[in-house]
Amino acid sequence: MLLPAVIVLTFVTVFPLIYLFWTSLHKWEFGAAEKAFVMFANYLRMVQDTRFWNSVLLAMLLIGMAVGLQTGLGLIISERLHQSFKGKNVIRILLLLPMVSPPVVVGVMWRMFLQPRLGIVSYLLSLVGIKNPWLANPKTALFTIAVVDTWQWMPFVILMFMAGLASIPDELTEAAQADGAAQYQIFRYILLPLLKPVIIITVLFRVIDTIKIFPKIFIMTEGGPGTATEIMNFYAFRTTFQYSRFGYGSTLSFAIFVICMLLSIGIISSLKVRSE
Numbered sequence: 001m002l003l004p005a006v007i008v009l010t011f012v013t014v015f016p017l018i019y020l021f022w023t024s025l026h027k028w029e030f031g032a033a034e035k036a037f038v039m040f041a042n043y044l045r046m047v048q049d050t051r052f053w054n055s056v057l058l059a060m061l062l063i064g065m066a067v068g069l070q071t072g073l074g075l076i077i078s079e080r081l082h083q084s085f086k087g088k089n090v091i092r093i094l095l096l097l098p099m100v101s102p103p104v105v106v107g108v109m110w111r112m113f114l115q116p117r118l119g120i121v122s123y124l125l126s127l128v129g130i131k132n133p134w135l136a137n138p139k140t141a142l143f144t145i146a147v148v149d150t151w152q153w154m155p156f157v158i159l160m161f162m163a164g165l166a167s168i169p170d171e172l173t174e175a176a177q178a179d180g181a182a183q184y185q186i187f188r189y190i191l192l193p194l195l196k197p198v199i200i201i202t203v204l205f206r207v208i209d210t211i212k213i214f215p216k217i218f219i220m221t222e223g224g225p226g227t228a229t230e231i232m233n234f235y236a237f238r239t240t241f242q243y244s245r246f247g248y249g250s251t252l253s254f255a256i257f258v259i260c261m262l263l264s265i266g267i268i269s270s271l272k273v274r275s276e
Contacts, residue, residue, distance in 0.1 A: 020253060023035075024043070024247065025042070026247045027041070027248075028245075029246065029247065038247075052232075052235060052255075054227060054230070055230050055234070058142060058229065058230065059233075062145065065143060066153075069146065069154075070153060070157045071202070071206075073157075074154055074157035074158045075192075077154075078157075078158045079161075081162060095158060099152060103216055104215045104219060107220050110151075111135065114135055116136070122134070137225070141221050145213075145216060145221065156205075156206075161195065161198060164197075165195065173190060176189075200267060200271045203267060211231075211259070214237070217231065223238065235252060240253070
């Protein structure tokens with residue numbers, strides 16, 4: 001009964017990956033009459049490519065900033081929303097709005113908001129003495145992308161954490177309150193340890209999605225200024241479709257797949273160790 005699903009999965013996932021790896025073993029550039037089989041020469045070139053390693057570093061920095069912000073703020077907000085108060089359902093609905101917005105719309109909207117002269121965000125920050133071309137400054141462009149990504153996807157993190165909090169029996173917190181535990185003690189010693197499996201799975205989802213982030217970077221910075229926001233997948237895109245180096249672009253793309261797999265295995269392994 002699993003055979004139809006296996007066949008579909010093979011054609012839409014496994015076969016393209018095999019073809020991608022096969023293409024990565026060739027020198028294939030625009031204007032070439034045919035592919036030239038070069039074995040692992042593209043991978044050797046990639047290892048020596050400082051621009052590639054810079055894109056890896058930028059991707060790791062983006063993951064650290066974006067996923068760190070989303071996880072930290074998500075824990076704080078989900079813990080507050082787990083409690084009963086007036087207007088709770090309205091806030092929940094409003095939190096969903098960024099998440100359901102298409103990434104292209106988010107990129108265009110925030111590029112307008114951060115426009116140095118006419119952007120509403122830049123204007124509001126200037127009122128408190130903060131003036132900076134956020135997307136044009138190499139020192140702040142990547143952090144700005146991380147903040148925008150956090151704005152869009154933190155609702156997903158909050159929903160995951162709220163679902164995890166809802167699964168924790170109320171008897172545990174009620175017993176702690178009866179023993180005189182403060183709210184932060186209940187969260188630190190009861191809720192947070194029980195929530196760790198959900199946190200790890202959520203971080204896994206967000207790490208993979210952050211590595212694949214493309215529309216916001218393409219619209220807001222186009223990988224710039226210079227290469228300040230040129231993370232791995234954007235460098236692979238430029239190499240393949242702007243520089244027309246299809247073989248080397250396939251090598252970079254397959255490397256991104258391997259990195260995603262290694263990160264996923266590492267995060268899942270930490271979940272298994274913690275559960276044991």
